[in-house]
Amino acid sequence: xxxxxxxxxxxxxxxxxxxxxxxxxxxxxxxxxxxxxxxxxxxxxxxxxxxxxxxxxxxxxxxxxxxxxxxxxxxxxxxxxxxxxxxxxxxxxxxxxxxxxxxxxxxxxxxxxxxxxxxxxxxxxxxxxxxxxx
Numbered sequence: 240x241x242x243x244x245x246x247x248x249x250x251x252x253x254x255x256x257x258x259x260x261x262x263x264x265x266x267x268x269x270x271x272x273x274x275x276x277x278x279x280x281x282x283x284x285x286x287x288x289x290x291x292x293x294x295x296x297x298x299x300x301x302x303x304x305x306x307x308x309x310x311x312x313x314x315x316x317x318x319x320x321x322x323x324x325x326x327x328x329x330x331x332x333x334x335x336x337x338x339x340x341x342x343x344x345x346x347x348x349x350x351x352x353x354x355x356x357x358x359x360x361x362x363x364x365x366x367x368x369x370x371x372x373x
Contacts, residue, residue: 246308247294254292254312261316277328287317 269282294310322336 247292247310250294250310250312251292254290254314258288258290258314258316266318279326281324281326282320283322283324285319285321287319289315 266286267284269284272280272282274280290312291314292310292312294308296306296308298306320337322334325333325335327333
């Protein structure tokens with residue numbers, strides 16, 4: 240029995256190989272930069288990758304016996320610098336975040352959750368103390 244590979248497999252293999260070539264560990268933790276005073280600066284980035292692939296077998300009037308294949312794939316990559324690791328000549332390490340512009344509403348909500356929870360605890364804590372005094 241013949242082991243035939245479906246055409247979509249070739250489309251996906253090509254796309255995945257290209258993604259592997261574009262993204263490696265040096266994309267996230269960048270190449271260290273040495274300053275003249277001996278300080279080492281290492282860039283740190285956030286990488287987002289999206290990938291989609293699809294296809295369809297179809298027949299035409301001229302190819303009723305064996306189906307034709309149509310397909311495609313696409314990928315997108317975003318790289319955002321988020322911080323620098325700074326290693327002093329004495330070996331001290333510090334993280335210097337890069338201020339990001341205000342994010343979307345979901346990011347703001349997620350960032351505010353710890354503060355809201357603390358406020359709710361305080362409100363209920365004061366109510367319980369008042370009930371205990373009565």
